[in-house]
Amino acid sequence: MIETPGYLPTEALFPIVVDAMFTKNFLLVMFLGLCSYVGLTTSSETSKGMSMAVTFVMTMSAILTWPIFYYLLKPNKLMFLQTICFILVIASFVQLVEFIIHRYSPALYRSLGIYLPLISTNCAVLGVVLLNVKEDFTYGASIVYAFGAGLGYSWVMLATAAIREKLIMRGVDRFSGFIGAFFAAMMMALIVVSYFGVVKL
Amino acid sequence: MAEKSFVREVVRGIIKDNPVFVLVLGLCPTLAVTTSFANGLGMSFAFAFVLLGSNFFVSLIRKIIPSGVRIPIFLLIICTFVTMVDMLLEAYLPPMYEALGIFVPLIVVNCIVIGRAEAYANRNSVIFSIADAIGISIGYLLVLLLIGSIRELFGTGKIQFVMLMVKGGVPGFYPIGEVSIPIAPATVMITPAGAFFTIATLMLLIKIIGDRKRMMQLKKEGVEL
Amino acid sequence: MIPETMQLLPPAVIVLGGIGFAMGAMLVWAAKQFYVETNPLVDALLELMPGANCGACGFAGCAECAEHIVAGDVAPDVCTSCDAETFEMIGELLGMEIAAKEPQYPVVLCQGGVNCKDRYDYIGAQTCKAAILLAGTKKACAYGCIGLGDCVRACQFDAIEIAENGLPKIKKYNCKGCGSCVQACPQQVLTLAKEHGPVYVVCSSHDKGKYVKEVCEFGCIGCGICKKNCPEGAIKLDKALAVIDQERCTRCGTCVEVCPRNAIVKL
Numbered sequence: 168m169i170e171t172p173g174y175l176p177t178e179a180l181f182p183i184v185v186d187a188m189f190t191k192n193f194l195l196v197m198f199l200g201l202c203s204y205v206g207l208t209t210s211s212e213t214s215k216g217m218s219m220a221v222t223f224v225m226t227m228s229a230i231l232t233w234p235i236f237y238y239l240l241k242p243n244k245l246m247f248l249q250t251i252c253f254i255l256v257i258a259s260f261v262q263l264v265e266f267i268i269h270r271y272s273p274a275l276y277r278s279l280g281i282y283l284p285l286i287s288t289n290c291a292v293l294g295v296v297l298l299n300v301k302e303d304f305t306y307g308a309s310i311v312y313a314f315g316a317g318l319g320y321s322w323v324m325l326a327t328a329a330i331r332e333k334l335i336m337r338g339v340d341r342f343s344g345f346i347g348a349f350f351a352a353m354m355m356a357l358i359v360v361s362y363f364g365v366v367k368l
Numbered sequence: 369m370a371e372k373s374f375v376r377e378v379v380r381g382i383i384k385d386n387p388v389f390v391l392v393l394g395l396c397p398t399l400a401v402t403t404s405f406a407n408g409l410g411m412s413f414a415f416a417f418v419l420l421g422s423n424f425f426v427s428l429i430r431k432i433i434p435s436g437v438r439i440p441i442f443l444l445i446i447c448t449f450v451t452m453v454d455m456l457l458e459a460y461l462p463p464m465y466e467a468l469g470i471f472v473p474l475i476v477v478n479c480i481v482i483g484r485a486e487a488y489a490n491r492n493s494v495i496f497s498i499a500d501a502i503g504i505s506i507g508y509l510l511v512l513l514l515i516g517s518i519r520e521l522f523g524t525g526k527i528q529f530v531m532l533m534v535k536g537g538v539p540g541f542y543p544i545g546e547v548s549i550p551i552a553p554a555t556v557m558i559t560p561a562g563a564f565f566t567i568a569t570l571m572l573l574i575k576i577i578g579d580r581k582r583m584m585q586l587k588k589e590g591v592e593l
Numbered sequence: 594m595i596p597e598t599m600q601l602l603p604p605a606v607i608v609l610g611g612i613g614f615a616m617g618a619m620l621v622w623a624a625k626q627f628y629v630e631t632n633p634l635v636d637a638l639l640e641l642m643p644g645a646n647c648g649a650c651g652f653a654g655c656a657e658c659a660e661h662i663v664a665g666d667v668a669p670d671v672c673t674s675c676d677a678e679t680f681e682m683i684g685e686l687l688g689m690e691i692a693a694k695e696p697q698y699p700v701v702l703c704q705g706g707v708n709c710k711d712r713y714d715y716i717g718a719q720t721c722k723a724a725i726l727l728a729g730t731k732k733a734c735a736y737g738c739i740g741l742g743d744c745v746r747a748c749q750f751d752a753i754e755i756a757e758n759g760l761p762k763i764k765k766y767n768c769k770g771c772g773s774c775v776q777a778c779p780q781q782v783l784t785l786a787k788e789h790g791p792v793y794v795v796c797s798s799h800d801k802g803k804y805v806k807e808v809c810e811f812g813c814i815g816c817g818i819c820k821k822n823c824p825e826g827a828i829k830l831d832k833a834l835a836v837i838d839q840e841r842c843t844r845c846g847t848c849v850e851v852c853p854r855n856a857i858v859k860l
Contacts, residue, residue, distance in 0.1 A: 196560050198400035202393060202479050235612070243604040247455060250473045251447040252612055258440060259616035263623050270627035288443075288477040290396045297470050345392055346575060349568035356561035586766075 171237045172303045180311050183304075187315030193291050194323045195356040200291030204324065205348040207282075214328035220282045222317025224264075225295050228257050229313035232296045233306050253296045261287040291320060327351045374499045381503020387480045388511040388567075389574055394480040397471045398512060399563040403523070406530040406541050408516030409509075410464040411471065413532065414453045416505035418475050419484065420498065421449035426489040427497035433490070442485040443476065450476040460539050480504065518566050523557035525549060634686075635659050641682050642672060662687070697770040697785040698763055699744075699753070702797045704811035704856065705737040706759025720746075722779045730780070733808035736797040738782045747777030791839045792849065792859045794819075799832040813856040819848035 193199045200221070207213045232253050240246055265283045269276045286292055295316050299309040330351040387393050401411040425445050426433075433441050454472045457465040465472070475481060484504060489497040517527050526548030530541040556562050638659045661667050669683050715724055715731040721743040724731050730739050740759040752767035753774050761774070761783070775783045782797050794813055798805050802814030815833030820826075827841035828848060835857070837848070849857045 198396050198560065198563070199474075201395040201399065205392070205395065239608055239612075243608060244601060245605050245608055247451055248605060248609055250451055250454075250476055251444065251609065254443055254447060254476060255440070255612055255616055258443065259620055262620055266623045266627040269629050288479070288482060290474045290477050293474060293477050294470060297473055301470065346568050346571050349564045349571065353561050353564035353568060356559070356564055357556070360556075360559050360561055 170241070172305045172308075175305045175308045180308060183308055183312050184315040184318075187312050188319035188322070189359060192319045192323060192359055193294065193316050194320055195352065195359050197294065199294040200289050200320060203282075203285055203289055203291075204327070204352070205345050208324055208327040208331055208348055208351075211325065211328040211332065213282075214324040217282045217285075218317075218321035218324045221286055221289065221291065221320050222314065224257070224261060224283070224286050225292055225313045225317040225320075226310060227260060227264075228253075228292055228296050229299055229309045231256050231260060233299060233309050236300055249297070249300060250293075253293060257292055257296070258287040291316070323352075323355060326355060330354070372496060374495065377496050377499035378503035378506070381500055381505075382507040382510065385504070386507045386511065387504055388508065389571065391480070391483070393483055394478045394508070395567075396474065397478065398515065399560070399567060401468055401471055402512055402516040402519055402563065402566075403558050404520040405513060405516045405527050407464075407467050408512035409530060409532075410457075410461070410541060411468055412505065412509035412512045414457065414468070414472055415475060415478070415481075415508055416501075417453045418446060418449045419481055419505055420501045421452075422446045422481055422485055423489040423497040423501040424494060426485045427492060427494045430490050438490065439482075439486070442482055442490075446481050446485065447476045461541070464541055480508070515563075515566055515570070519557045519562055521547070521549065522551075522554055523562060524555075525551060525553040632660075632663060635663050637686055638663060638683065641679060641686065696768075697772075697787050698765055698768050699761075699770075699772070699774050699783045700786045700793060700795075701738060701761050701782055702784060702793060702795055703736075703738040703760060703780075703782045704795050705732060705734055705809050706740055706756075708758070708810040709734050709737055709812075710808045725779055734798050734800065734805070734812065736780065736782070736799060737809070737812075738778075738780060743777045743779065744774035744783060747773040749773065792837055792842055792844055792846070792857060794835045794837055794856055795858045796834065796856045799834050801833050805833075811854055811856055814854060816853065818851050818853060819857060822847050822851045 187193070191197055194201065194204055203217060203221075207217045235252055235256060236246075236249060240248055240252065261283050265276075268283075295313045299312060302312075304312055327348065331347055334347050334351070381387075385391060388395070388398050397411055397415070401407045422442070422445055426442060450473060453475075454465075457468070457472060484500060488500050492500070521527050526546055528543050529545040529547070531544050532539070533542045534540075535542055554562075557566070642659060658667075658672060662669050662671075669680065669687065710733040711731055712733050713728075713731055715727065717723055717727060719741050721739040721741045724739050724741055729735055730737070732739060738760055740755055740761075742755050742761075744761050745753050745755060750767045750769050750771075752764045752769070753761050754764065756762040770785060772785055775781075775785055780797070786793070796805075796809075796811070796813035798809070798812050800812075802816060805812040805814050813834050815830055815835065817830055817835075819835050820828040820830060824845060824847060825841045825843055827838040827843075829836050829838065835848075837857075844859060846859050849859050
């Protein structure tokens with residue numbers, strides 16, 4: 168008898184999404200996916216492309232990896248293989264998507280195809296998958312969680328890109344590059360943390 | 369090109385190729401686990417284990433890895449060591465395992481480990497790969513301890529120094545000293561915002577010092593500025 | 594070995610091996626199925642090129658430029674960011690002789706900056722293009738450099754900065770002569786010139802002499818003294834602005850000395 172996490176009422180999905188997007192935001196609170204964050208938020212074009220790609224990959228990874236964990240690994244007591252299996256699946260899937268996009272839509276490939284290899288080793292994507300397992304979500308909940316995480320990643324990327332573009336325009340030279348990215352991230356982390364009352368300052 | 373030596377490669381990993389401040393890689397665990405000195409220390413030990421193992425193995429089999437599939441092979445090798453250290457921590461150092469959470473399995477996609485495997489261990493001999501691993505690990509350790517100490521000091525008013533020891537047959541990170549300063553702690557430093565702030569300020573300081581050095585060197589060379 | 598471990602070994606090998614094999618097979622199939630033709634020469638050339646995507650060559654990026662070079666549409670020396678060593682390697686790769694072009698640097702045809710009066714205090718988006726939108730430029734001279742740094746932002750090599758006198762200053766050791774700053778300037782006061790090249794009238798103002806005298810310390814007033822003194826007759830007056838014909842100029846420097854406003858400069 169294959170055991171999977173029990174039934175989750177639909178109302179419980181809303182807190183999951185809010186968690187993924189705000190209180191446990193992947194970039195600002197969980198610190199996942201920072202390397203791509205500081206590199207790509209210099210312009211809103213790249214941020215847009217990366218956000219879309221990440222949301223897509225996160226959702227698809229959740230869809231693919233949940234059955235593998237609950238139907239293949241857990242019944243055979245092979246939970247220790249989860250990291251390597253997830254990585255294999257994510258990396259292969261991303262490579263497949265890159266092939267398809269490169270062949271059928273050169274325009275889409277130029278705008279977001281180059282980010283795909285970056286995402287296969289992105290800690291945010293692997294983090295989503297590992298957290299799904301840790302939190303013991305049902306299949307639907309894990310997909311919703313992954314999608315919410317992607318949305319959370321996207322809004323932070325776009326907001327930071329907006330801030331950094333303005334910083335550059337103001338000619339504040341010291342704050343170009345990574346330093347500006349981190350100060351912008353700090354401002355947003357303060358907003359998220361204090362608004363949602365995660366920690367009392 | 370300067371002659372390579374074991375010691376020189378180690379030192380290079382600490383300063384010239386410092387993983388966080390120069391290569392700007394592996395930021396996720398750096399910011400996430402440096403809420404205290406102890407966590408930083410634990411993470412850097414786990415990281416060092418994985419890096420040493422992966423560099424050693426990758427450079428051992430570098431001649432027979434086909435180029436097209438090298439990244440998946442690196443991932444496989446790194447993943448083995450990561451799973452090992454994960455299980456070791458869970459078994460022998462449960463409090464540290466709890467504290468580090470998912471960041472131990474995430475070492476497998478840590479840009480530093482994959483980066484060094486690709487850029488260094490894949491092209492250099494076993495001895496130098498080990499030297500590189502040692503250097504980068506020391507560099508990473510120093511960075512984590514620095515940020516962890518700052519955040520813990522200003523976030524809780526004191527730094528709790530710990531070290532990996534075996535006391536009464538039980539291995540763990542036991543306290544070996546304490547430094548405290550008489551200020552009201554700013555809890556924000558423990559939060560993510562504090563993490564970003566600390567690393568931004570440190571990078572800013574390094575940039576200012578680096579710029580000044582570069583300007584002085586250019587002036588010495590007589591380049592018109 | 595512990596019996597439990599041995600028990601786990603076969604399923605572990607089967608599951609991991611199975612997933613790995615399945616993924617590998619899928620990727621092999623996909624690689625053939627979705628194969629896209631690329632010319633390996635283009636890839637090799639792309640490796641050698643700087644990859645800055647600065648746009649100096651006129652193409653949208655290094656990738657496009659590489660394709661056109663391999664197709665034979667353009668000569669490789671259209672890439673101004675390559676140095677002599679890179680050209681040698683590209684030449685070897687493509688089997689042709691390439692000589693590096695003489696380096697060109699941007700020149701600012703304006704001496705205003707802090708020397709030119711402001712018409713109003715501008716508090717808005719600090720870019721030159723935005724400043725022009727508000728009732729013309731903030732400077733009293735409608736043709737001059739505004740100094741808010743659109744050129745600085747356009748430069749990918751950190752080779753230009755706004756100096757204390759409010760004018761752009763070129764850092765020659767970084768400049769690759771790509772011309773991005775020239776294109777970015779909305780007032781078109783930047784132009785490319787060879788290192789020891791021409792003599793330039795460092796002013797772009799077509800305003801009448803009396804007006805220029807009031808607003809700018811160094812602006813050209815169109816007095817014509819340079820024109821009278823030029824031994825080659827290479828200077829013309831174009832609407833109260835002196836213009837030097839570079840083809841006839843012999844770099845004698847007479848005009849530089851006689852200009853009452855110090856508006857002509859030999860580079």
